[in-house]
Amino acid sequence: MIGKLKGLLEEVDEDRLLIDVGGVGYLVFASARTLGRLPGKGEAFALLIDTHVREDHIHLYGFLERAEREWFRLLLTVQGVGARHALAILSVLDPAELSTAIMAQDKAAVSRANGVGPKLAQRVVHELKEKAGRLAVISEFSPPATGGGAGRAPAASGDAVDALVALGYRRSEAFTAVGKAAAELGEAAGVEALIKSGLQELAR
Structure with missing residues (x-):
């Protein structure tokens, strides 16, 4: 070989x-x-x-990069994705962008690839969300390790992402912006604060 x-x-x-x-x-x-x-x-x-x-x-x-080869192999584990589909996806999304799209469940970003329709794109982001952890360049929002507010931070982040998407931003870029906002503001940040900070990040 x-x-x-x-x-x-x-x-x-x-x-x-x-x-x-x-x-x-x-x-x-x-x-x-x-x-x-x-x-x-x-x-x-x-x-x-x-x-x-x-x-x-x-x-x-x-x-040219090991990360692209690893993503190629991972994409091929999705039912219905062949080598040409995988290369098409990697033609429009680099490894970091693909990781973000999967973590954000942004099927629209994946469906930009030639020959990849909405149904196949949905299968890609759904099936790879768990498998993509070892290749992800950003992390999902993590719940607080201690305290009575466990679970509130991820919920707030998710609501903030949905709000930015409703304003017209792509889910991948909204996910990244809110992720940076959550890291800066801390786990106790509320939805409004995350949206405001996310908008500031997107405006840069």
Whole structure:
């Protein structure tokens, strides 16, 4: 199994590239984000590879970052998501943005990917919410560890996110803004304070 390739960039197509490794050309599929970050033709670079072996073909999928490869593998665990769907999602959302979208249950962000409809996007954010913990770059709102107010902070944060979404902000960006507000204001912050601070964060 091929896990990494290092060579010279031969050519780039719409959804793939050709890398020359010691005179052997390897055809590698990649996300638009990865393809857009490649060096010029003839320049040296390296790719992490995920090899898929089927009865009728062997496909190589390439990634410049380990995080993108891990998300690719995780996306493939969702029923109905194939390699092309996974690459399409990673073409519109980088690993940090995808993590935020899943934690915020923002199916609209995921459905921006070519060929990913609302139903499949909903399945992605639903099925990966629990699995995504080890890859998440931001944490979900955590309830207070002690005290009688346990559970109030997450509820307030959730209400604040819903309020910002109602104002027209995307759920992912509202989730991130309220998360930063909650971290700054503390676990006892109320809904109004979180909304105000969240709006200030979004205005920056």
